[in-house]
Amino acid sequence: xxxxxxxxxxxxxxxxxxxxxxxxxxxxxxxxxxxxxxxxxxxxxxxxxxxxxxxxxxxxxxxxxxxxxxxxxxxxxxxxxxxxxxxxxxxxxxxxxxxxxxxxxxxxxxxxxxxxxxxxxxxxxxxxxxxxxxxxxxxxxxxxxxxxxxxxxxxxxxxxxxxxxxxxxxxxxxxxxxxxxxxxxxxxxxxxx
Numbered sequence: 001x002x003x004x005x006x007x008x009x010x011x012x013x014x015x016x017x018x019x020x021x022x023x024x025x026x027x028x029x030x031x032x033x034x035x036x037x038x039x040x041x042x043x044x045x046x047x048x049x050x051x052x053x054x055x056x057x058x059x060x061x062x063x064x065x066x067x068x069x070x071x072x073x074x075x076x077x078x079x080x081x082x083x084x085x086x087x088x089x090x091x092x093x094x095x096x097x098x099x100x101x102x103x104x105x106x107x108x109x110x111x112x113x114x115x116x117x118x119x120x121x122x123x124x125x126x127x128x129x130x131x132x133x134x135x136x137x138x139x140x141x142x143x144x145x146x147x148x149x150x151x152x153x154x155x156x157x158x159x160x161x162x163x164x165x166x167x168x169x170x171x172x173x174x175x176x177x178x179x180x181x182x183x184x185x186x187x188x189x190x191x192x193x
Contacts, residue, residue, distance in 0.1 A: 031128050031150040034099055034185035038074075041098030041151075041179040045071035045082050045091035069095075075179040080153060081160040093156045098182035099148040100165075108144050111164040111174055113137035114157050122161070125152040141168045151182060 047070050070089045071082075075096065082094040112122050114136050124132040124140065127150050132140045155161055166174030 032185075033148045034183060036186045037099060037101075037148070037183040038186040039180065039182075040074040040076035040184055041096045041182050042184045043071070043073055043075040043082065043085075043179075044069035044095045044097070045085055045089065046093045046095070047090045074184060078178045078180055079160040080155070080163060080179060081158070083158050083160070086158065091158075093154065096151075096153045096179060098151055098179065098184050100144070100151050100177075100182050101148055102144045102146055105146050106144055107141055107168040108165055109139055109141050109168045109174060110177075111137075111139040111162075112153070113162050114159055121156055123152075123154040125154075126150070148183070 046067055071085050071091060073085075077084075080094075080096055082091045085091055110124065110126075110132075112124060112132065112134070114122075121135050122132065122138065123130060124138075126142045126144070131142055132138050153161070153163065163177040164174035165177045166172065
């Protein structure tokens with residue numbers, strides 16, 4: 001018994017000593033759940049120059065984060081497309097941001113593809129983590145939690161983008177996902193001003 005207690009104390013001491021080595025683990029990005037969820041996704045359009053190849057994958061999210069959007073609106077459409085806004089302003093990249101509400105925790109596959117293959121790039125973030133950077137079409141398995149999951153899609157295509165979601169490994173075809181199926185957090189003016 002005494003040997004077991006000494007062994008437990010030794011393991012505890014070793015674990016604490018390792019914690020004190022100055023190693024900092026990366027903490028997961030925390031995205032607050034919406035306080036006032038409303039239907040639709042927030043769309044932001046940018047007129048930055050089109051980035052091609054690896055520059056798109058590496059720099060687009062950073063470039064857009066430091067730029068001002070030329071168009072910001074709530075989109076409740078059945079497709080991901082910034083073509084309807086092109087009459088108002090020049091847009092080369094679009095960002096859709098919203099929350100997908102899930103009834104239970106599940107591993108799902110998200111498929112993104114461009115309706116007309118013209119060589120567009122996509123970035124997909126789920127709960128703050130970049131899970132896909134691809135051209136024209138791509139699929140990725142993601143863990144979705146029960147409740148609200150933050151979804152962000154960045155694209156540089158003017159053609160509509162199709163997004164599909166289904167349980168990973170299911171033999172049933174995935175279901176289409178569109179901005180009108182997601183939520184955004186509607187902040188009141190008193191929250192901002």
